[in-house]
Amino acid sequence: MNWQSDIIKTLEWSGTVINREGKEKVADEIAAKVKDGDVLGVGSGSTVYMALLAIAKKIKEQKLHIKAIPTSIEISMFCAKLGIPLTTLYEDKPDWLFDGADEVDPNRNLIKGRGGAMFKEKLLISSSPVNYIIVDDSKLVDKLGTNFPIPIEVFPAALLHVENELRKLGPESIALRPAKGKDGSVITENGNLILDARFHDIGNDLELKIKSITGVIDSGLFINYDVKILVA
Numbered sequence: 001m002n003w004q005s006d007i008i009k010t011l012e013w014s015g016t017v018i019n020r021e022g023k024e025k026v027a028d029e030i031a032a033k034v035k036d037g038d039v040l041g042v043g044s045g046s047t048v049y050m051a052l053l054a055i056a057k058k059i060k061e062q063k064l065h066i067k068a069i070p071t072s073i074e075i076s077m078f079c080a081k082l083g084i085p086l087t088t089l090y091e092d093k094p095d096w097l098f099d100g101a102d103e104v105d106p107n108r109n110l111i112k113g114r115g116g117a118m119f120k121e122k123l124l125i126s127s128s129p130v131n132y133i134i135v136d137d138s139k140l141v142d143k144l145g146t147n148f149p150i151p152i153e154v155f156p157a158a159l160l161h162v163e164n165e166l167r168k169l170g171p172e173s174i175a176l177r178p179a180k181g182k183d184g185s186v187i188t189e190n191g192n193l194i195l196d197a198r199f200h201d202i203g204n205d206l207e208l209k210i211k212s213i214t215g216v217i218d219s220g221l222f223i224n225y226d227v228k229i230l231v232a
């Protein structure tokens, strides 16, 4: 189907599919776990797109009935195009979930949110009993913060307050995420802004410290979540 390869080409062009073969391999591993009747939590990112393509193929071949709970509008649209029925956390509980990550440390702690969907991703991980994180080996780091800042979703009116409180936690830098292809800043699907904060040392208590600032919706730091890591 042309539109599927167009989507992959767009992802490659935008630089998000760096290791396409690796991502396809791990996508096939996820598709192999899908059973008839499953309610799947679906994260965001190019690896998730690859997994959805593999799942859609399996659904068609084996005439499976599954439902997906998406974490972004893009993923909702992609599921709709693939003919995968959608549901919500109001109506269903996920049986399991798959999602990507930007960094994974040896203790399975994560940084996520390059795509800005970390609030819904965290909500879904918190609601799902089994969570697979699918990454290629470029995402494995000894220390979180090596390559990516921590994305923090902020209620717009609280921006200055949150920035001031974040500075007390000792970041190396804080930047308001700019929009691509449009003037101004990124506005999340929830109508909020994103601050990208780089920290030299990310302790186990940093996620809670960030979350406790009034005006923070959530962050892309995932410490001690129950996740299984599948590495291509």
Ligand SMILES: O=C(CO)[C@H](O)[C@H](O)COP(=O)(O)O
Pocket (backbone or CB within 6 Å): 016, 017, 043, 044, 045, 046, 047, 048, 099, 100, 101, 102, 111, 112, 113, 114, 115, 116, 117, 118, 121
């Ligand atoms: O957290 C995310 C989006 O908010 C993605 O899961 C993360 O950025 C990984 O993306 P990709 O699979 O394209 O490398």
